[in-house]
Amino acid sequence: MPFVHIELVAGRTVEQKINLVKEVTEAVVKNTDAPSEKVHVILNEMQPENYAVNGELLSQK
Amino acid sequence: MPFVHIELVAGRTVEQKINLVKEVTEAVVKNTDAPSEKVHVILNEMQPENYAVNGELLSQK
Amino acid sequence: MPFVHIELVAGRTVEQKINLVKEVTEAVVKNTDAPSEKVHVILNEMQPENYAVNGELLSQK
Amino acid sequence: MPFVHIELVAGRTVEQKINLVKEVTEAVVKNTDAPSEKVHVILNEMQPENYAVNGELLSQK
Amino acid sequence: MPFVHIELVAGRTVEQKINLVKEVTEAVVKNTDAPSEKVHVILNEMQPENYAVNGELLSQK
Amino acid sequence: MPFVHIELVAGRTVEQKINLVKEVTEAVVKNTDAPSEKVHVILNEMQPENYAVNGELLSQK
Numbered sequence: 001m002p003f004v005h006i007e008l009v010a011g012r013t014v015e016q017k018i019n020l021v022k023e024v025t026e027a028v029v030k031n032t033d034a035p036s037e038k039v040h041v042i043l044n045e046m047q048p049e050n051y052a053v054n055g056e057l058l059s060q061k
Numbered sequence: 062m063p064f065v066h067i068e069l070v071a072g073r074t075v076e077q078k079i080n081l082v083k084e085v086t087e088a089v090v091k092n093t094d095a096p097s098e099k100v101h102v103i104l105n106e107m108q109p110e111n112y113a114v115n116g117e118l119l120s121q122k
Numbered sequence: 123m124p125f126v127h128i129e130l131v132a133g134r135t136v137e138q139k140i141n142l143v144k145e146v147t148e149a150v151v152k153n154t155d156a157p158s159e160k161v162h163v164i165l166n167e168m169q170p171e172n173y174a175v176n177g178e179l180l181s182q183k
Numbered sequence: 184m185p186f187v188h189i190e191l192v193a194g195r196t197v198e199q200k201i202n203l204v205k206e207v208t209e210a211v212v213k214n215t216d217a218p219s220e221k222v223h224v225i226l227n228e229m230q231p232e233n234y235a236v237n238g239e240l241l242s243q244k
Numbered sequence: 245m246p247f248v249h250i251e252l253v254a255g256r257t258v259e260q261k262i263n264l265v266k267e268v269t270e271a272v273v274k275n276t277d278a279p280s281e282k283v284h285v286i287l288n289e290m291q292p293e294n295y296a297v298n299g300e301l302l303s304q305k
Numbered sequence: 306m307p308f309v310h311i312e313l314v315a316g317r318t319v320e321q322k323i324n325l326v327k328e329v330t331e332a333v334v335k336n337t338d339a340p341s342e343k344v345h346v347i348l349n350e351m352q353p354e355n356y357a358v359n360g361e362l363l364s365q366k
Binding site: 062063064065066067068069070073077080081084085087088089091092093095107112114 | 123124125126127128129130131134138141142145146148149150152153154156168173175
Binding site for chain 3: 293297301
């Protein structure tokens with residue numbers, strides 16, 4: 001613990017994910033004093049058909 | 062914000078999803094005074110093999 | 123099931139909450155064919171000190 | 184209600200899932216007095232490419 | 245990992261919680277082969293005013 | 306969107322939270338190309354009595 005859940009639309013490359021979890025973990029460690037090996041990051045990738053803002057699915061836009 | 066996460070068993074049509082997010086957004090706007098463009102809706106579709114009630118997976122029924 | 127989680131900043135009245143869960147439930151029932159008694163709605167109220175957008179806590183604004 | 188969400192790396196067999204939800208439900212019923220038919224369990228299976236600990240994706244290890 | 249989130253209405257005793265997390269952890273370890281020290285359980289206690297089923301808040305009943 | 310939920314044990318100062326959300330937002334913007342004003346961060350503070358690892362509540366330790 002801490003646990004970080006990041007929801008984002010599907011489509012990032014593995015390389016982007018590698019850098020994302022690395023730098024988010026660093027930010028959490030630096031500002032919470034939690035040891036790095038206790039920081040868990042979970043990426044939830046959303047499909048455009050399953051995410052809406054302003055009443056419209058991303059896939060409708 | 063507000064953020065709305067809706068978990069439901071997979072299988073609805075895109076048209077059902079379009080109407081679902083539209084009407085849920087309207088209900089949230091009407092009752093929270095949040096502007097529509099700030100209401101986010103995320104659909105999490107569950108497989109029958111990953112949802113259980115009363116100790117049994119849906120796929121067991 | 124379906125399960126609906128709504129995250130919003132704390133401060134709505136009980137009456138707003140009563141109407142919110144009623145109308146969100148109606149929208150879910152109408153568009154997913156789920157029976158009303160199986161629709162669960164959970165409100166997660168966030169404190170301004172625990173919600174940030176654009177890198178700033180709401181309590182900083 | 185209660186609702187139980189279990190996040191785990193993808194790869195368990197259906198049989199493991201059947202026993203998992205059965206025994207978790209039993210533990211919840213026994214210790215919360217909730218009736219079994221009101222206990223919902225949702226399994227969220229994570230891909231190694233979407234879960235990181237200590238700043239590294241599982242798929243990097 | 246695995247991570248277990250349990251949402252339930254507030255009001256259980258500390259003793260109930262102690263037994264709940266112990267037995268849920270045992271069920272997860274037994275059925276996923278995850279080591280016990282890697283199983284995290286988070287309890288989210290809901291107020292009756294923030295949980296609704298069948299379109300009605302628990303506090304309305 | 307993206308949405309970031311960070312669960313951590315209660316007790317950080319407001320200043321720690323200010324820096325945490327700022328730096329996590331920066332890491333997300335840099336690695337997902339999402340505009341900063343679209344990145345939402347939600348902090349869920351857990352009480353020691355509601356978080357367990359290895360079958361024991363933090364409050365038991």
